[in-house]
Amino acid sequence: MSHVVSLVGAGPGDPELLTVRALRRIEAADVVLADDLIDPRVLALVKGRLLRVGKRGGCVSTDQHFIHALMIREAQAGHRVVRLKGGDPFVFGRGGEEVDALREAGLAVEVVSGLTSGIAGPAAVGIPVTDRRASPGVILVTGHPAESEGQGRTDPDWAALARTGLTLVIYMGVARAADITAKLMAAGLRADLPAAVVSAAHTAQQRHAVTTLAGLPDCIAREGLKSPALLVVGEVARHAAATLSWPEVMVG
Ligand code: SAH
Numbered sequence: 001m002s003h004v005v006s007l008v009g010a011g012p013g014d015p016e017l018l019t020v021r022a023l024r025r026i027e028a029a030d031v032v033l034a035d036d037l038i039d040p041r042v043l044a045l046v047k048g049r050l051l052r053v054g055k056r057g058g059c060v061s062t063d064q065h066f067i068h069a070l071m072i073r074e075a076q077a078g079h080r081v082v083r084l085k086g087g088d089p090f091v092f093g094r095g096g097e098e099v100d101a102l103r104e105a106g107l108a109v110e111v112v113s114g115l116t117s118g119i120a121g122p123a124a125v126g127i128p129v130t131d132r133r134a135s136p137g138v139i140l141v142t143g144h145p146a147e148s149e150g151q152g153r154t155d156p157d158w159a160a161l162a163r164t165g166l167t168l169v170i171y172m173g174v175a176r177a178a179d180i181t182a183k184l185m186a187a188g189l190r191a192d193l194p195a196a197v198v199s200a201a202h203t204a205q206q207r208h209a210v211t212t213l214a215g216l217p218d219c220i221a222r223e224g225l226k227s228p229a230l231l232v233v234g235e236v237a238r239h240a241a242a243t244l245s246w247p248e249v250m251v252g
Contacts, residue, residue, distance in 0.1 A: 001078065002075045002076050002077075002078060002107055002108075003075065003078070003079070003080045003081070003108075004107075004108040004109065004110050005071060005075050005081045005082075005083065005102050005107055005108070005109050005110075006025045006029075006080075006081070006082045006083065006109075006110050006111075006112055007083045007085065007089040007095050007098060007099065007109065007110070007111045007112065008022045008025050008026065008082050008083065008084050008085065008089065008112040008114070009022060009085060009086075009087060009088045009089045009093075009112055009113050009114015009115070009116075010022065010034075010038050010039070010042050010084050010085060010086055010087070010114055011042075011086075011087060011114045011115040011120065011202070012086070012087055012115060012116075012117040012120045012121055012124075012201050012202040012203070013039040013041075013042075013200070013201065013202035013203035013206075014039065014041070014202040014203070015039065015041045015042045015045060017114075017115050017120065017202060018042065018114070019112065019113070019114065021112050022112050022114060023045065025082050025112055026042070026045050026046060026082055026084065027045060027047055028080055029046065029047070029048045029080050029081065029082035030048040030049065030074075030079035030080045030081070031048050031049045031050075031051065031074050031079050031080070031081055031082070032046045032048060032049070032050050032051065032081075032082045032083075032084050033051045033053050033067065033070060033071060033074075033081070033082070033083050033084065034046075034050060034051070034052055034053065034054070034084040035053065035054040035084065035085050035086055035093075036052075036054030036086075037054070037086035037087075037228055038084055038085075038086055039202075039203055042084075048079075048080070051070070053066075053067050053070070064094065064097065067083075067098070068097075068098065068101035068102070068105075071083055071098070071101075071102060072101070072102065072105045072107065075102070075105075075107050076105075076107075083098060085114070086114075086117070086228075087114055087115065087116040087117045087118075087120075088113055088114045088115065088116040089111055089112070089113070089114065090111060090113070091116040091118065091140060091171075092140075092142055092171050092172070095111065099111065116140070117171070117201055117202075117228070117230060118140045118169040118171055118230055119138075119169075120201065120202060121198045121201030121202070121230045122169065122196070122198055122201075122230065122232050122236075124198065124201040124202050124206060124208075125196070125198055125201070125208040127196060127198075127232055127236055127237055128236055129167050129169060129232070129236060130167065130236070131235075131236050134167075134234070134235035134236050134238075135165070135166055135167040135234050135235055135236050136166070137164070137166040137167070138166055138167040138168075138169055139161055139164065139166050139167070139168050139169065140169050140171065141156050141161065141168060141169070141170055141171070142156070142170070142171050142172050142173075143170045143171065143172050143173025143174075143175075143176050143177070143180055143231070144171075144172035144173070144175070144176065158180065158183035158184055158187060159183065159186070159187035160187075161184075161187075162183075162184045162187035162188055162189045163187065163188070166234070167232065167233070167234035167235075167236050168184075168231075168232070168233040168234060169230055169231070169232055170230065170231040170232075170233065171230060172227070173229075173230075173231045174197070174199075174220060174225065174226065174227045174229045174231070175227070177216050177217045177220055177231060178217040180231070181195075181213050181214065181216045181217060184213060184233065185213060185214065189213055189233070190213065191212060191213055191214035192212045192213070192214065193212060193213040193233065193234065193235070194210065194211075194212060194213075194233075194234065194235060194236075194237035194238030195210070195211055195212055195213045195215070195216045195231065195232060195233045195234075195237050196208060196209065196210045196211070196231075196232040196237040197209050197211075197216070197219065197220055197223070197225045197229055197230070197231055197232075198229060198230045198232065199225045199226055199227075199228070199229035200226075200228060200229070201230070207223070207225060208225075209223045209225060210237055210238070213233055216231065216233075
């Protein structure tokens with residue numbers, strides 16, 4: 001009899017942000033398959049076997065099918081399997097694909113939601129992703145969409161997103177920040193619209209800067225802000241800078 005396989009969200013970093021259920025699953029697991037971005041303090045909670053299957057984890061194969069096969073094999077061997085993913089498993093985490101593969105193998109799956117970095121990251125530096133004085137909503141979007149076979153990247157429609165007037169929280173956007181900001185400004189967003197970068201939120205390496213949409217690429221370079229990071233575009237970024245006065249807040 002195989003156990004339920006748990007897709008567990010590890011949150012953005014700090015283990016205090018794990019859900020109670022996530023902590024229980026991690027502690028009870030016979031085997032944990034962990035992504036790259038999992039904070040070492042969370043990995044330290046693992047009592048069973050820890051397998052690093054992320055792209056930078058030094059694993060021989062990073063192929064998604066290999067991960068599926070490994071999870072299925074471990075679960076069919078009767079082990080309690082936790083698939084540990086950064087943030088929330090269903091937000092840019094390939095959680096959907098993994099659930100499909102497990103179900104196709106006849107296994108029962110549960111998803112343990114985690115705090116997604118796109119909400120908890122801005123909050124770590126005082127930025128509310130929605131604020132009824134500034135933005136009635138938020139869009140979580142990837143700056144690095146998957147390449148679909150034969151079609152190249154399926155980029156989000158940045159012009160359409162710009163027209164919504166909602167806060168944009170852009171995951172995986174650091175490397176393409178210049179391209180993204182150019183597209184957003186071409187679609188009519190103001191060059192001086194507030195924007196922020198939050199890097200490694202809720203980890204020991206957390207850093208951030210507040211700037212403008214036009215200033216975003218230079219700010220990232222000047223401050224050396226690195227992935228994993230979120231770009232936050234919208235009035236809420238200014239709101240945070242105005243209400244809280246961190247020494248590192250810069251405008252321009
Ligand atoms: N499932 C994850 C996202 C995985 S995609 C979640 O819900 O948070 C990986 C991207 O998430 C990174 O490139 C970065 O944009 C963002 N990210 C993940 N952890 C982060 C952190 N601690 N601080 C800032 N950004 C983070």
